Amino acid sequence: MAKITLSKLRHSYYPNPKSANDYALKEIDLDWKDGGAYALLGPSGCGKSTLLNIISGLLVPSEGQILFDDQDVTHLPPDQRNIAQVFQFPVIYDTMTVYDNLAFPLRNRGVDAMRVDQRVREIAEMLEVTDLLDQRAAGLSPDNKQKISMGRGLVRDDVNVVMFDEPLTVIDPHLKWKLRSKLKELHQRVNATMIYVTHDQTEALTFADQVVVMQQGEVVQIGTPVELFDRPAHTFVGHFIGSPGMNVLPCTLDAGMAMFNGTAVELEGPVPLGASGNFEIGIRPEFVTISDSGIPAVVRKVADVGRHLVVEAMAGDHKISAVMNGTTPEKGAQVHLNFHPDQTRLYSDGWLISKAGGKS
């Protein structure tokens, strides 16, 4: 178990990176507490697997350092870092029994047989695979195989960090939920630092205490699930998290008021003086309401997603989604939309600039 620090980490798959675009990871500084549950969330190709491989030691970063408990491990090979990794596709040793699979990492490290037996049975108990111990691993179902590969990570008691690389990809939907809660439970029992990589927001938000959102090799925001939902630091986070994602609307700034499509929109708070760039309003669909006055729009679609209804309206060329309950206007209806002022954020070139805390 260890605290993990990433310091000025950069990585490029090219030998001589020139521009910022050559970097798969652009300057990352992070501190992860011992025993925490973290998620790396981002779309495919955002660099999250690269980051994971750098932490596990399968990849040496071009620049920067990785510290485990303030000790530099940047150039240590994976087996000396005492980490465990669970891969997207379950990795099991086909010819061994489940027992031998679980014992493998311990035997490779020369742990004595008594201790191996004790640990294997402990972990098997935890994963609820005790009655499978004598079976050949090749014949297991995908979810059990994935459990075994998790078990191989957890069986060592010197593990600094357990990493999961989209571990539920090949698991049937009805088992995903079970395995996910199992993971959460395991985290509470073994108390190891865990890092979970995924592009699925539900997985990230349910598993992690803290989520790191990445986009194009950059960390966009680090925060608890609630923080990410409430105050996305970047329009990307707003859009990526939430279903439907945050409405992002281009606007101009006029004396501290945002002007969208000729209508003044009240913001959550003051905007720093001299702000410049491309301004955008960000408002979550949950905080858009229909009333008598406000931004004129035409309803284009109403979708029933079960728990609530999603109204899609067009204000000029811009689509605005609103989450509603009960009666909704019909398709084609002329409506006026209102934004909750304390949930209306202002972004400049994608980054949040409005300050919370009422009017100045």
Place this chain on the structure above:
Amino acid sequence: MKTENQKAWFFVLPVLLLVAFNALIPMMTVVNYSVQETFGNNLFFWQGLDWFEQILRSERFHAALGRQFLFTFLILIIEIPLGIIIALSMPRKGFWVPVCLVTMALPMLIPYNVVGAMWNIFALPDIGLMGYFLNHVLGINYDMTQDPVAAWVTIITMDVWHWTSLVVLLAYAGLVSIPDAYYQAAKIDGASNWSVFRFIQLPKMKNVLTIAILLRFMDSFNIYTEPFVLTGGGPGNSTTLLSIDLVKIALGQFDLGPAAAMSLIYFAITLLVSWLFYTLMTKDDLN
């Protein structure tokens, strides 16, 4: 009422005819010969199972069969490990992959009789490249037309040269299909190189290796052209393998009855060993 559509038989018919004409009917003529004696002019005399008994008791047959098993055993024990070692040391990515693959495939593209002729010339003691080198540079007395051991070394080397590539290509195909995650997991689990081979690479290659061993067994057990062109079965009878002996009996002595009986026994042995091997290798997969 359940209707049965008999039309399907028409779709099977072409295959049935093809198999009948290229396998079943020729084989039945062999069976026909194996139980009769003939002196030409289409005159046949019933012999029962005499020929089979004669072949099975014949010391000449035992010797040829022994040589055949020795040959097949030797080439398998060399080609399979060697093929695996070469496949393991081949690059998995980059410029050298096609270069290696094409180089590997080359020997297999050469016709069998040409391989035999090539090695024959190659091994000639006074003018062949290898023969000259061994005799006049290294000073080893090497003459495969005189010395049975030299003849054996040459046919084994030739077969290894000709067919190890097949094992390499099959093993390589098995190796490249292993996802990177397996190697990464093994690294994290602290596995040694031997463990990686034993628990990841070998199991993943098992299916292709089964095919490789089966193909090499059948091919080497039936081998004819290359040793025939290279040594003609000599010196003496020292490299007279089963197929060479069979041709001698059938076309040299025109003993069609014993030759037919021998080829049926030969066929039965090949089939039996292949079946046994395949059943043993795939037994685990069924449970």
